[in-house]
Amino acid sequence: MFFQDTTRRKTLEKWVQTYSREFFHFALFRLRKHEDAEDAVQITFVKAFRSYNSFKIGSSEKAWLYAILTNTIKDQIKLATNRLQGSSLDEMDLENVLADSRDAPDEALAKKMEYERLASGIASLPDHFAAPLLMREVSDMSYKEIAEQLVVPIGTVMSRLYRARKVLHDLMTGATEITEINHTATAGVKEDGMEGAYEM
Amino acid sequence: MKCDQVRALIGPATDNELPNAEAALVAGHISDCAPCRDQWDKILKVRQGIIDISRAQEPNAGFEKRLIAGVYLEERKKLRASFNWSVVGIAALALISMGAVSYINLEKSKNENQSVATAQPGLNKTAPVESVEVESLVLSVGHHSSGQENPAYQVQYKGKANPSGFSVEAGFKIEPANLANYVLQGSDIVKTSNDKTLVRMCYTSLNKGETDCIDCYQAPSGMLAFAKTSTREIIMANGQTARFGEVDGQSAVMVSDRGLDTLYVSPIAAKRLLHLVSPNA
Ligand SMILES: [Zn+2]
Ligand SMILES: [Zn+2]
Numbered sequence: 001m002f003f004q005d006t007t008r009r010k011t012l013e014k015w016v017q018t019y020s021r022e023f024f025h026f027a028l029f030r031l032r033k034h035e036d037a038e039d040a041v042q043i044t045f046v047k048a049f050r051s052y053n054s055f056k057i058g059s060s061e062k063a064w065l066y067a068i069l070t071n072t073i074k075d076q077i078k079l080a081t082n083r084l085q086g087s088s089l090d091e092m093d094l095e096n097v098l099a100d101s102r103d104a105p106d107e108a109l110a111k112k113m114e115y116e117r118l119a120s121g122i123a124s125l126p127d128h129f130a131a132p133l134l135m136r137e138v139s140d141m142s143y144k145e146i147a148e149q150l151v152v153p154i155g156t157v158m159s160r161l162y163r164a165r166k167v168l169h170d171l172m173t174g175a176t177e178i179t180e181i182n183h184t185a186t187a188g189v190k191e192d193g194m195e196g197a198y199e200m
Numbered sequence: 201m202k203c204d205q206v207r208a209l210i211g212p213a214t215d216n217e218l219p220n221a222e223a224a225l226v227a228g229h230i231s232d233c234a235p236c237r238d239q240w241d242k243i244l245k246v247r248q249g250i251i252d253i254s255r256a257q258e259p260n261a262g263f264e265k266r267l268i269a270g271v272y273l274e275e276r277k278k279l280r281a282s283f284n285w286s287v288v289g290i291a292a293l294a295l296i297s298m299g300a301v302s303y304i305n306l307e308k309s310k311n312e313n314q315s316v317a318t319a320q321p322g323l324n325k326t327a328p329v330e331s332v333e334v335e336s337l338v339l340s341v342g343h344h345s346s347g348q349e350n351p352a353y354q355v356q357y358k359g360k361a362n363p364s365g366f367s368v369e370a371g372f373k374i375e376p377a378n379l380a381n382y383v384l385q386g387s388d389i390v391k392t393s394n395d396k397t398l399v400r401m402c403y404t405s406l407n408k409g410e411t412d413c414i415d416c417y418q419a420p421s422g423m424l425a426f427a428k429t430s431t432r433e434i435i436m437a438n439g440q441t442a443r444f445g446e447v448d449g450q451s452a453v454m455v456s457d458r459g460l461d462t463l464y465v466s467p468i469a470a471k472r473l474l475h476l477v478s479p480n481a
Binding site for chain 1: 211212215217242243245246247249250251252253254257258259260263264266267268270271274275411
C-alpha cells in the first residue's frame with residue numbers, strides 16, 4: 001500500500017542517506033553503545049516517517065529531524081537508568097584510533113586514555129551542554145542553527161559550548177573527574193553569553 | 201587587541217563564526233601570544249578527539265538499508281495493529297460463523313497436485329494435507345504486498361536474532377537463508393488460523409540503492425502450496441529442483457529440501473532472485 005507511495009519513500013531514502021551517519025555519531029556519544037545508537041536512529045526515522053504529514057514544507061527538515069532525534073535520545077537515557085554506572089568504557093572500541101596512530105606507543109596509550117575520558121565525559125554531560133556541543137562538532141551546525149534548535153539566544157549557545165569544551169578538556173587531561181562533571185559544568189554559567197572573559 | 205577581548209572570540213573563531221576581519225585579528229594575536237594560543241589549542245584538542253572517536257566508530261555495514269527496511273517493518277506492524285483493532289474485533293464473529301477460518305484452504309484441493317511436489321497424494325482422500333496457500337500468505341504478510349491484512353495470519357516479530365534460535369517455538373528446524381550480499385533484517389513467526397506455524401525471514405541488500413527486501417518463508421515440507429499461480433518446475437544452477445511463479449507481481453521461488461519448504465518472494469528480477477537462491481555450485 002504505502003510502498004506505492006513513492007514520494008514518501010524517496011523522502012525517507014533521502015533522509016537516511018543525508019543524516020543516518022551523523023545521527024548515529026550524535027547518538028553514540030550520548031548512549032555509548034553501538035546498538036543503542038543504531039536503535040535511536042532507527043526510532044527517529046520511524047517517528048519521522050509516521051509524522052511525515054505533520055511536517056510543514058518550508059520549515060527546516062534538518063531541525064525537525066534533530067528535534068525527534070534528541071527527544072529519542074533523552075527517552076533512551078531515561079530508560080537506561082544504570083547507563084553511567086554500567087559504562088565501563090569498553091563499549092567504545094577505541095583500538096582503531098590507536099591502530100592508525102603515528103604516535104609512539106606510550107603516547108598512543110596516553111591518547112587512548114584521553115579519548116576514553118573524553119567519550120565518557122560527553123556521555124555524562126547534562127543534556128543542555130551535550131546537545132549544543134554535538135550539534136557543533138558532530139552535526140556541523142552554525143550557532144544560529146543551534147540557537148533555533150534549542151530555542152535559546154546565540155549567546156547562550158556560546159557560553160554552553162565554552163563550558164562544555166572546558167570541562168571536556170579538563171577531563172581529557174585528568175584535571176577533572178567525571179563525578180565532578182555535573183557540578184563543574186553547571187556552575188557559574190552565564191546564560192547571556194558573551195560578557196566576561198572565557199578563561200579555559 | 202587585548203587578551204581579554206581575544207579570549208571571548210577564540211571559540212567563535214574556531215567555529216568559523218567570526219567575520220573575516222575579526223578572525224584575522226584573533227589569528228594575528230594568537231600567533232604572538234602563548235596563553236591565548238593555548239586556549240585555541242584546547243578547543244582543537246577536544247574537537248580532534250571527537251573526530252577521531254567518530255572515525256573509529258562507524259555504523260555496522262548495511263546500516264542505511266537496515267534503517268529503511270526497519271521503517272517499513274514498523275509501518276507494516278502499525279498497519280496490522282490498527283487493522284486488528286478496527287476490523288478483527290468487529291469481524292471475528294462473522295468470520296468464524298461464515299467458516300472463514302478455513303479461508304486459506306479454499307483453493308487447496310484443486311491445485312495441490314501441481315504445486316507441492318513432496319505432498320503425498322494418497323493422504324488426500326481420507327485426511328487432506330492441510331496447507332498454507334502461498335498467494336494469500338504473501339498478499340497478507342509480504343513486505344511488498346499490495347493486499348489487505350488477512351486475520352488468518354498472525355505475525356509475531358522476533359527481531360534480528362538468528363532465527364535458528366526459535367526452532368523449538370516454531371516446531372521445526374529453521375535453516376536461515378544464505379543470500380550473497382543480503383543480511384537478515386528481522387524474523388517473524390507466522391501463525392495461521394488453521395494452526396500452522398511458519399517462519400518469515402526478511403533479508404535486505406547491502407548494495408547501495410537496492411531497497412527491495414527478499415522475504416524468505418520457511419515451513420515443514422508440504423505445508424506451503426501455490427494455489428492459483430501457474431508455477432513451473434525448474435532445475436536451478438546448483439542442480440536443485442524448484443517451483444517458480446509470480447505472486448502479487450513479485451518473483452517467487454520455492455525449494456523443497458530435507459524436510460523443509462523454503463519460499464523466497466521479492467520484487468527483484470526473477471533471474472537475480474534465482475541466482476541468489478542458487479549460486480553456481
Ligand atoms: Zn593573548
Ligand atoms: Zn522483507
